[in-house]
Amino acid sequence: MKAPSTPDLLSRFAALVGPGHALTEAADKARYLMEWRDLYRGETPLVLRPASTAEVAAILRLAHETKTAIVPQGGNTGLVGGQIPVPGRQEIVVSLERLDRVRSIDPLGNSMVVEAGMPLAAVHAAAEAADRVFPLTLASLGSCQIGGNIATNAGGTAVLAYGNARNLVLGLEVVLADGRVWNGLRRLGKDNAGYDLKQLFIGSEGTLGIVTAAALKLRHRPRGLAAAFVSVASPAAALDLFARAQAAASFGLTGFELMSGLAMEFALRHLPGARLPAAAAPWYVLVEVGSGRSDAEAGAVILDILESAMAAGEALDAAVAQSLSQVDDFWRLRHGMSEVQKHEGGSIKHDVSVPIGDLPAFLDEAMAAVTAAFPGCRPVPFGHMGDGNIHFNVSQPEGGDRQAFLSRWDEMNAVVHDVVRKYDGSVAAEHGVGRLKVDLLAEVKPSLDLELMGRLKDALDPEGILNPGRVIRRS
Amino acid sequence: MKAPSTPDLLSRFAALVGPGHALTEAADKARYLMEWRDLYRGETPLVLRPASTAEVAAILRLAHETKTAIVPQGGNTGLVGGQIPVPGRQEIVVSLERLDRVRSIDPLGNSMVVEAGMPLAAVHAAAEAADRVFPLTLASLGSCQIGGNIATNAGGTAVLAYGNARNLVLGLEVVLADGRVWNGLRRLGKDNAGYDLKQLFIGSEGTLGIVTAAALKLRHRPRGLAAAFVSVASPAAALDLFARAQAAASFGLTGFELMSGLAMEFALRHLPGARLPAAAAPWYVLVEVGSGRSDAEAGAVILDILESAMAAGEALDAAVAQSLSQVDDFWRLRHGMSEVQKHEGGSIKHDVSVPIGDLPAFLDEAMAAVTAAFPGCRPVPFGHMGDGNIHFNVSQPEGGDRQAFLSRWDEMNAVVHDVVRKYDGSVAAEHGVGRLKVDLLAEVKPSLDLELMGRLKDALDPEGILNPGRVIRRS
Numbered sequence: 001m002k003a004p005s006t007p008d009l010l011s012r013f014a015a016l017v018g019p020g021h022a023l024t025e026a027a028d029k030a031r032y033l034m035e036w037r038d039l040y041r042g043e044t045p046l047v048l049r050p051a052s053t054a055e056v057a058a059i060l061r062l063a064h065e066t067k068t069a070i071v072p073q074g075g076n077t078g079l080v081g082g083q084i085p086v087p088g089r090q091e092i093v094v095s096l097e098r099l100d101r102v103r104s105i106d107p108l109g110n111s112m113v114v115e116a117g118m119p120l121a122a123v124h125a126a127a128e129a130a131d132r133v134f135p136l137t138l139a140s141l142g143s144c145q146i147g148g149n150i151a152t153n154a155g156g157t158a159v160l161a162y163g164n165a166r167n168l169v170l171g172l173e174v175v176l177a178d179g180r181v182w183n184g185l186r187r188l189g190k191d192n193a194g195y196d197l198k199q200l201f202i203g204s205e206g207t208l209g210i211v212t213a214a215a216l217k218l219r220h221r222p223r224g225l226a227a228a229f230v231s232v233a234s235p236a237a238a239l240d241l242f243a244r245a246q247a248a249a250s251f252g253l254t255g256f257e258l259m260s261g262l263a264m265e266f267a268l269r270h271l272p273g274a275r276l277p278a279a280a281a282p283w284y285v286l287v288e289v290g291s292g293r294s295d296a297e298a299g300a301v302i303l304d305i306l307e308s309a310m311a312a313g314e315a316l317d318a319a320v321a322q323s324l325s326q327v328d329d330f331w332r333l334r335h336g337m338s339e340v341q342k343h344e345g346g347s348i349k350h351d352v353s354v355p356i357g358d359l360p361a362f363l364d365e366a367m368a369a370v371t372a373a374f375p376g377c378r379p380v381p382f383g384h385m386g387d388g389n390i391h392f393n394v395s396q397p398e399g400g401d402r403q404a405f406l407s408r409w410d411e412m413n414a415v416v417h418d419v420v421r422k423y424d425g426s427v428a429a430e431h432g433v434g435r436l437k438v439d440l441l442a443e444v445k446p447s448l449d450l451e452l453m454g455r456l457k458d459a460l461d462p463e464g465i466l467n468p469g470r471v472i473r474r475s
Numbered sequence: 476m477k478a479p480s481t482p483d484l485l486s487r488f489a490a491l492v493g494p495g496h497a498l499t500e501a502a503d504k505a506r507y508l509m510e511w512r513d514l515y516r517g518e519t520p521l522v523l524r525p526a527s528t529a530e531v532a533a534i535l536r537l538a539h540e541t542k543t544a545i546v547p548q549g550g551n552t553g554l555v556g557g558q559i560p561v562p563g564r565q566e567i568v569v570s571l572e573r574l575d576r577v578r579s580i581d582p583l584g585n586s587m588v589v590e591a592g593m594p595l596a597a598v599h600a601a602a603e604a605a606d607r608v609f610p611l612t613l614a615s616l617g618s619c620q621i622g623g624n625i626a627t628n629a630g631g632t633a634v635l636a637y638g639n640a641r642n643l644v645l646g647l648e649v650v651l652a653d654g655r656v657w658n659g660l661r662r663l664g665k666d667n668a669g670y671d672l673k674q675l676f677i678g679s680e681g682t683l684g685i686v687t688a689a690a691l692k693l694r695h696r697p698r699g700l701a702a703a704f705v706s707v708a709s710p711a712a713a714l715d716l717f718a719r720a721q722a723a724a725s726f727g728l729t730g731f732e733l734m735s736g737l738a739m740e741f742a743l744r745h746l747p748g749a750r751l752p753a754a755a756a757p758w759y760v761l762v763e764v765g766s767g768r769s770d771a772e773a774g775a776v777i778l779d780i781l782e783s784a785m786a787a788g789e790a791l792d793a794a795v796a797q798s799l800s801q802v803d804d805f806w807r808l809r810h811g812m813s814e815v816q817k818h819e820g821g822s823i824k825h826d827v828s829v830p831i832g833d834l835p836a837f838l839d840e841a842m843a844a845v846t847a848a849f850p851g852c853r854p855v856p857f858g859h860m861g862d863g864n865i866h867f868n869v870s871q872p873e874g875g876d877r878q879a880f881l882s883r884w885d886e887m888n889a890v891v892h893d894v895v896r897k898y899d900g901s902v903a904a905e906h907g908v909g910r911l912k913v914d915l916l917a918e919v920k921p922s923l924d925l926e927l928m929g930r931l932k933d934a935l936d937p938e939g940i941l942n943p944g945r946v947i948r949r950s
Contacts, residue, residue, distance in 0.1 A: 108714055109832025109863075110721075155665050161726060164665065167642060182923055186899060187830040189862035190630050190639065192678055193903035194916055194946060195928045199674035203667055220721045239583055246585075246695045250767025251636060251726030292725025293779065297772075304768065355662040357584025387664035388584075424661060428668035441669055448657055452935075453670045459930040471669060 009066055010046050013092060016058045021049040021098070032073060032093050035084055040435075043087035044071070051098045053173060053181055053212040059094055060210065061179030063465050070094055070465055072206040074148025075119060077140040079351075080434025082205045082470045083148070091468075096147050099212055102126045110218045111170055111187040116147025116211050123216070132218035135162040139335055147211045153203030155430035157331075160386035161254040161290065162219070164430075165202065171215035172198040177208075177461040187215045200456065205432055206467040208460040222254070224291030226298035227327040228306055231281030231317040235360035238285050238385060241305075241314045242356070245287055248305045252298065255288030256386035257334050258359075263341075263380035266395075267333050270340040274333060277326075279317035285385070286330050337382045341395055344378070346402040348412045350392040354425035359388060366419040370394050373415045374408070389429045392416055417444065433471045442473060484541055485521050488567060491533045496524035496573070507548060507568050510559055515910075518562035519546070526573045528648060528656055528687040534569055535685065536654030538940050545569055545940055547681040549623025550594060552615040554826075555909025557680045557945045558623070566943075571622050574687055577601045585693045586645055586662040591622025591686050598691070607693035610637040614810055622686045628678030630905035632806075635861035636729040636765065637694070639905075640677065646690035647673045652683075652936035662690045675931065680907055681942040683935040697729070699766030701773035702802040703781055706756030706792040710835035713760050713860060716780075716789045717831070720762055723780045727773065730763030731861035732809050733834075738855040741870075742808050745815040749808060752801075754792035760860070761805050812857045816870055819853070821877040823887045825867040829900035834863060841894040845869050848890050849883070864904045867891055892919065908946045917948060 014022030023029050024046055033042035050056045063070050069091040073083040085091035099115035100122070106112070107130040114123055121142045127134040136149060138156035148154075150172070154165045162168065171186035184198050201209045232238045238258050245253055259267075261282045268274050278284070287305065291298035302320055309315040321327040341347040354362045367379045376397030383390040394412060396405035417427050417440070427444055428437050442450060453472050457464070464474050489497030498504050499521055508517035525531045538545045544566040548558040560566035574590035575597070581587070582605040589598055596617045602609040611624060613631035623629075625647070629640045637643065646661035659673050676684050707713045713733050720728050734742075736757045743749050753759070762780065766773035777795055784790040796802040816822040829837045842854045851872030858865040869887060871880035892902050892915070902919055903912050917925060928947050932939070939949050 106830065106832045108718055109830045111830060111832075153667050153671070155667075159665065163642070166671070167638070180923060182927065183921065184924075186901070188828045188901050188904070189831065190634065190828045190859070190864040190904040191901040192628050192630075192905055192907045193901045193912070194908060194920060194924065195683075195931055196628070196641070196674065196678055197924065197927050199671065200931075203671055208670075220718075220725060222725050223722070243583055243695075246767075247698070248767050250695060250697050250765060252767065290725060292721075292723050292727065293776065301768065353663045353665045355581065355584045355586060356664060357581045357586075384665070389665040426661070426663050426666040426668045429663070429665040430667055432667045433669060437668070445669060446658065448655060449659075449669065449672065452657065452672050455934040456670055456675075456931075459934045460927075 017048050017050050017055055023047040040081045040084040042084035044085040044093050047093040049095050049098050056175045056212055057179045057181050060175050064178045067463050069468050071467055072210045074145035075143045077144040079431045080436040082434030105130050107132055111215055112218055113215045115213045118146050120144050127218050133221040136168055150202055150211050150214055151206050152432045168217045169214055170217055172211055173213040174201050174209040174211055177466050185215050205471050207471050222290030224294040224298040226302040227288040227321045227330050228302050229277040229319045229330050230285040230315045231278045232283045232285055235363045237314045239360055241309050244309055245305050249289045249301050252290050254290045257286040258385035259284045259382040263337050263382045266340045266344055267336050270343045271336045277319040281316050286334050345396040346406040348394045348409050350416045351429050351431045352392055352420045352425055353389040353429035354423040356388040358423045362423050366416055369415050492523050492525050492530055498522040515556040515559040517559035519560040519568050522568040524570050524573050531650045531687055532654045532656050535650050539653045542938050544943050547685045549620035550618045552619040554906045555911035557909030580605050582607055586690055587693055588690045590688045593621050595619050602693050608696040611643055625677055625686050625689055626681050627907045643692045644689055645692055647686055648688040649676050649684040649686055652941050660690050680946050682946050697765030699769040699773040701777040702763040702796045702805050703777050704752040704794045704805045705760040705790045706753045707758045707760055710838045712789045714835055716784050719784055720780050724764045724776050727765050729765045732761040733860035734759045734857040735855055738812050738857045741815045742811050745818045746811045752794040756791050761809050820871040821881040823869045823884050825891045826904050826906045827867055827895045827900055828864040828904035829898040831863040833898045837898050841891055844890050
């Protein structure tokens with residue numbers, strides 16, 4: 001248990017940031033305490049909004065000295081409760097939002113140093129102003145912050161070609177649990193001078209240090225883009241199509257998304273103006289190809305893929321986007337898929353991954369398992385097939401009781417996660433662990449993994465003040 | 476200091492591997508003790524050749540119990556002495572060479588599980604037999620082993636498009652210092668279920684655990700390839716050409732190597748049958764582009780790049796390879812560059828990296844600095860420009876004394892590394908630290924970095940038995 005936050009202690013913390021940036025009023029704190037899906041509601045005596053790395057460092061020095069729990073917060077878009085302070089625990093929220101500057105940009109060197117609180121969309125804009133692209137792309141683009149993206153090793157829709165956040169980070173600046181600042185802001189393509197310390201902090205969800213700045217990899221913007229929307233009979237057909245698309249597009253395959261027929265029905269029903277681009281089918285695939293030179297070059301690759309896939313019977317039907325706005329329309333269907341499920345009643349979510357080659361078998365088994373255990377439930381899986389990452393969401397039976405369905409959340413999770421484990425998959429593929437899955441992790445991870453994680457936590461945050469209770473439980 | 480290896484203890488170790496696989500005779504041990512450039516000569520009471528993960532585990536259990544130092548060894552191609560047992564220290568060598576099986580291969584899932592002792596060339600062959608490619612490529616391809624590649628986070632000539640070894644590993648099996656086996660052999664494109672423990676072991680040079688198997692990422696083989704050999708006036712022109720090539724080839728730019736004019740002269744002088752493909756110039760660039768579809772498509776991209784680069788004055792002259800064998804000829808010039816330097820007398824090596832955009836300034840300054848400090852010396856830099864990684868080698872003055880020149884190795888290093896540090900570069904870009912650079916690292920790394928590295932070492936190898944004295948010095 002951490003020390004209680006006495007009024008005196010809170011004043012000491014408040015004095016470390018500029019006036020107006022230590023929030024104690026309920027109205028001021030509200031937006032830091034609410035999670036957008038309303039699954040978590042937080043409570044805190046204090047929200048701190050430091051303006052600099054030095055202020056973050058001062059906060060952690062005091063927290064370390066007084067054993068005060070700190071919850072770092074970026075854009076507050078996390079889906080697993082990591083960023084929301086637990087009621088009754090007196091955790092102090094440290095928002096990084098005021099660290100929002102571009103420190104430097106080097107287009108010839110394809111790198112950019114930015115502060116943690118920059119919204120991802122602002123990072124994109126800064127890269128684009130330098131005729132480059134920072135390829136990490138997620139639905140919460142406008143609100144999420146790059147520091148949070150790095151702390152959670154964010155994925156999204158561009159992982160296939162560019163990798164997760166981990167692959168897009170050249171260097172980090174991190175405030176350690178004791179308030180010291182680790183300067184790992186290197187901008188090197190290769191560096192084997194000792195252990196790669198930045199890897200520790202990427203994806204550790206703020207439990208091992210607070211990222212305050214990052215050196216990011218930039219890329220040249222592909223000047224050509226083409227996309228197709230393909231009707232397929234099954235995930236197995238989609239997998240064959242995936243192999244075909246990889247062979248033809250090679251490096252240029254920038255997107256390969258799988259969508260179940262029912263998930264598509266929901267999108268068509270609830271997204272204003274949505275229409276199905278190709279013939280109705282049990283499953284759909286969105287294929288996107290980039291080219292360094294032209295839309296025509298990308299288009300030729302897409303046509304090659306589709307022609308041979310139709311001939312091989314892998315594709316039942318297909319539509320090629322005739323314009324960038326049609327590419328956007330395709331993506332809009334895909335991106336709307338999570339959102340529209342709320343119109344169909346309660347939805348129980350699973351963010352899982354399995355080896356890509358096992359996806360068809362996994363989907364068959366998981367859909368059969370939930371349907372057997374919850375008669376009438378409607379599995380609507382969709383996701384990043386190219387990464388083996390499926391959002392295996394299950395909507396309640398039509399006309400059924402929402403609360404009754406949602407009350408069986410853990411039970412449903414157990415059914416799905418059993419199938420995930422059979423395929424040696426992950427129960428936390430891209431959204432992380434946070435508070436939501438910390439017990440689950442303790443259950444599914446081998447004890448040696450948990451022990452090694454504990455040794456890292458002890459080595460880097462011996463007092464356990466950084467985002468306690470997230471990712472890993474300590475005594 | 477570790478416990479002395481008594482005859483009794485050595486017998487206990489020997490009993491853990493099959494008969495004939497505990498080597499004590501000088502003739503049997505010789506090839507494990509000699510480094511190919513003859514810079515290190517080792518000494519050991521015992522070379523163990525375990526046949527399985529279980530045997531490696533048994534060895535480490537005993538080593539942990541008896542505090543015996545263990546030196547893991549792969550293909551013995553390392554350039555920094557990490558794999559050679561130190562004379563007088565009684566370190567036991569554990570060769571992984573008998574763990575050389577493919578455990579499984581999944582072409583549709585683009586992954587393969589292999590044991591640590593497989594030569595990289597055998598990994599390539601196994602991938603190719605499944606119509607895939609494992610893209611990690613280095614000069615020591617035929618001898619180096621995948622376990623060593625992972626332990627050293629190997630780079631090589633395909634990093635630009637595919638990343639270092641770190642980016643090509645999906646999962647690992649590692650024997651920990653106490654002999655327990657950590658099974659992290661996941662084959663997932665996305666997994667954020669807790670800390671990414673495999674990152675700890677990649678690039679730790681056998682000091683935190685012994686890699687016994689790995690799940691590797693496979694790729695589809697680009698079906699088209701094209702290359703050009705370009706004469707340029709300066710590294711600055713090469714940098715502009717690099718930006719141009721990235722823009723045009725985008726994902727498909729698979730190689731961008733820079734070679735100084737003098738390095739090329741050496742190659743032409745000493746490589747049998749070598750000829751200069753394009754007009755003589757102060758610097759040369761090798762550009763390689765891959766395509767998913769055809770040589771013609773890759774060739775069109777190369778032509779695009781060259782035409783506009785000639786028009787812009789970035790390229791002085793260029794030759795496009797007319798066949799795959801000509802592509803090989805281009806690479807042969809580049810790959811021969813290290814080897815041929817020995818014909819020009821003593822050579823002092825630096826494996827460094829700087830931010831890519833700073834390469835021209837770095838090269839100017841470093842060449843001026845060594846020439847000023849060592850009159851008549853001949854800098855012959857070349858390397859992976861696309862990764863900011865230069866092998867900054869310096870040959871002795873013509874007709875000078877080899878030993879006198881080589882005796883100033885540390886002095887030369889200091890001059891070059893000062894310039895590297897000015898640009899916030901790395902003094903160990905791709906060859907690692909080993910024994911060669913452990914003192915250097917202690918000198919150039921911030922103390923906080925060294926402290927954090929020490930905490931990791933203590934957390935994972937508290938007895939300090941794994942490759943002691945490499946990467947990091949412990950008391």
